[in-house]
Amino acid sequence: MKMNKDQKIHLLKSLQKDIRYDGRKKEQFRDVVVELGISHSAEGSARVKIGKTEVLAGVKMALEEPYPDTPDKGNLMVNAELLPASNPEFEPGPPGEEAIEISRVIDRGVRESKAIDFEKLCV
Known part of the structure; x- marks a missing residue:
């Protein structure tokens, strides 16, 4: 993520106040969700969600x-x-x-x- 000067200043101020850029506290984790067997075209698969980030993985043999x-x-x-x-x-x-x-x-x-x-x- 590229940030402009104002965003960088906001981020630094947030960190000094013990909050992250997205409003969470520094020690607060995002929710994690793991789903297995999500793809029928792979021998193994998973979806992992961390906050709004989503990763899909499939194993083919x-x-x-x-x-x-x-x-x-x-x-x-x-x-x-x-x-x-x-x-x-x-x-x-x-x-x-x-x-x-x-x-x-x-x-x-x-x-x-x-x-x-x-x-x-x-x-």
């Missing part, structure tokens, strides 16, 4: 040959899509720079967390 350099491991491909309805700067079509960066960050986080055993993905 397909049997494929492992890569030659890792013949004993399955693969993961992360794609992010930023819909034009969520921000006028997002355009339909191929993924933009922000979507590509989000995909990379998620991919790196999943791989480095070791949350997925890629050897168990091999059939």
Whole structure:
């Protein structure tokens, strides 16, 4: 979110008064709602809402040959899509720079967390 000078001043004054830009206290969280199984076209899916922010995630699976350099491991491909309805700067079509960066960050986080055993993905 880009802010002009007046918005920045208002934000700083709000923080000094122990309230956030949207009126919540500094320690007050937004409501969180998690829904599972929201897409019938994915093997797994979820919708997470935090305040007015909404994120949809879907997992699709397909049997494929492992890569030659890792013949004993399955693969993961992360794609992010930023819909034009969520921000006028997002355009339909191929993924933009922000979507590509989000995909990379998620991919790196999943791989480095070791949350997925890629050897168990091999059939």
